[in-house]
Amino acid sequence: xxxxxxxxxxxxxxxxxxxxxxxxxxxxxxxxxxxxxxxxxxxxxxxxxxxxxxxxxxxxxxxxxxxxxxxxxxxxx
Amino acid sequence: xxxxxxxxxxxxxxxxxxxxxxxxxxxxxxxxxxxxxxxxxxxxxxxxxxxxxxxxxxxxxxxxxxxxxxxxxxxxxxxxxxxxxxxxxxxxxxxxxxxxxxxxxxxxxxxxxxxxxxxxxxxxxxxxxxxxxxxxxxxxxxxxxxxxxxxxxxxxxxxxxxxxxxxxxxxxxxxxxxxxxxxxxxxxxxxxxxxxxxxxxxxxxxxxxxxxxxxxxxxxxxxxxxxxxxxxxxxxxxxxxxxxxxxxxxxxxxxxxxxxxxxxxxxxxxxxxxxxxxxxxxxxxxxxxxxxxxxxxxxxxxxxxxxxxxxxxxxxxxxxxxxxxxxxxxxxxxxxxxxxxxxxxxxxxxxxxxxx
Numbered sequence: 001x002x003x004x005x006x007x008x009x010x011x012x013x014x015x016x017x018x019x020x021x022x023x024x025x026x027x028x029x030x031x032x033x034x035x036x037x038x039x040x041x042x043x044x045x046x047x048x049x050x051x052x053x054x055x056x057x058x059x060x061x062x063x064x065x066x067x068x069x070x071x072x073x074x075x076x077x
Numbered sequence: 078x079x080x081x082x083x084x085x086x087x088x089x090x091x092x093x094x095x096x097x098x099x100x101x102x103x104x105x106x107x108x109x110x111x112x113x114x115x116x117x118x119x120x121x122x123x124x125x126x127x128x129x130x131x132x133x134x135x136x137x138x139x140x141x142x143x144x145x146x147x148x149x150x151x152x153x154x155x156x157x158x159x160x161x162x163x164x165x166x167x168x169x170x171x172x173x174x175x176x177x178x179x180x181x182x183x184x185x186x187x188x189x190x191x192x193x194x195x196x197x198x199x200x201x202x203x204x205x206x207x208x209x210x211x212x213x214x215x216x217x218x219x220x221x222x223x224x225x226x227x228x229x230x231x232x233x234x235x236x237x238x239x240x241x242x243x244x245x246x247x248x249x250x251x252x253x254x255x256x257x258x259x260x261x262x263x264x265x266x267x268x269x270x271x272x273x274x275x276x277x278x279x280x281x282x283x284x285x286x287x288x289x290x291x292x293x294x295x296x297x298x299x300x301x302x303x304x305x306x307x308x309x310x311x312x313x314x315x316x317x318x319x320x321x322x323x324x325x326x327x328x329x330x331x332x333x334x335x336x337x338x339x340x341x342x343x344x345x346x347x348x349x350x351x352x353x354x355x356x357x358x359x360x361x362x363x364x365x366x367x368x369x370x371x372x373x374x375x376x377x378x379x380x381x382x383x384x385x386x387x388x389x390x391x392x393x394x395x396x397x398x399x400x401x402x403x404x405x406x407x408x409x410x411x412x413x414x415x416x417x418x419x420x421x422x423x424x425x426x427x428x429x430x431x432x433x
Contacts, residue, residue: 010203046285048172048211
């Protein structure tokens with residue numbers, strides 16, 4: 001599973017990445033988390049707000065820090 | 078998205094049953110308690126200062142401390158209500174909906190709508206670039222996009238809540254009106270100048286993917302949670318600035334002699350408006366820190382127009398935002414953007430010094 005956190009590096013973006021890492025650790029899902037800070041790349045996903053979460057090329061959430069329960073569902077848990 | 082939200086279990090909004098009325102009753106009670114405490118604040122601050130801390134009545138220190146103990150809880154309580162209500166209102170809007178609404182609108186009407194939507198669409202300045210690209214590539218005219226980008230930081234719920242609480246509804250209304258006016262006209266002027274060629278080339282070459290994400294269905298319980306999250310997030314971020322701002326304001330209130338600001342920031346000196354805009358542009362502070370200081374300056378004889386101009390240039394134009402926008406705008410367009418907005422602020426400053 002390939003997880004991408006899109007965001008230029010504000011506090012909310014870091015928090016989103018941290019939460020995803022926590023869920024991965026808790027559930028033991030095998031996933032690669034990558035942070036995308038490049039504006040061109042962020043824009044190419046068509047999102048208009050950050051942080052945004054993309055899992056396997058599918059945009060899951062835009063412009064907010066997701067809740068842990070939501071992340072678990074995205075990871076199929 | 079297929080996750081089940083908390084609201085689905087409560088059925089709020091779908092079947093207004095007993096639970097709904099209980100919530101309504103609870104909300105009304107909370108509002109009543111809020112109102113009683115709010116009205117009790119002057120008594121409480123005076124009692125804390127003069128009876129609990131036994132500071133002399135009429136002393137400089139006493140005036141400062143009473144000001145601090147009155148303004149801090151007052152501002153916090155007002156922020157709480159305003160941020161919560163605006164949060165609920167915002168849950169009805171997303172940048173995607175706003176964009177769909179704005180694309181294909183005629184120029185002037187588009188500027189007006191963009192400025193209004195700029196106030197209520199959830200937006201954080203760190204996503205200014207993706208938002209700009211999203212708007213422009215979807216066919217929202219450049220000038221209309223700018224109206225949105227100017228209104229979004231300038232007219233915000235924190236500024237309105239603080240202005241209302243500290244300076245009254247008239248000043249808050251003037252700020253809202255003139256902020257919208259600047260966003261609409263500045264955006265319109267930028268549109269007329271035909272500067273589309275000064276957007277960085279890669280922006281127009283970007284072909285953003287179309288999203289297949291479903292619109293999230295929100296129940297009323299979700300919206301209340303959204304408002305509550307906004308309260309936690311915003312107040313958690315700005316409370317320290319509010320306290321610092323009020324502390325500086327309290328110092329000015331108690332120790333700076335009456336009328337001293339009249340010569341520097343008063344109506345008499347024509348240069349005070351451009352000077353405050355020039356000082357305000359590179360400054361980066363949020364509304365929460367700047368407005369308590371502004372209140373104290375007004376109390377010492379500064380003119381409303383000058384102070385308004387200072388506040389707007391601090392909030393609406395900031396160096397970090399320009400650095401972010403430089404990624405998508407060529408230098409000439411950035412300069413035009415700053416210039417046009419600064420002219421609008423100058424106009425507002427002079428206008429209010431003239432009529433009030």
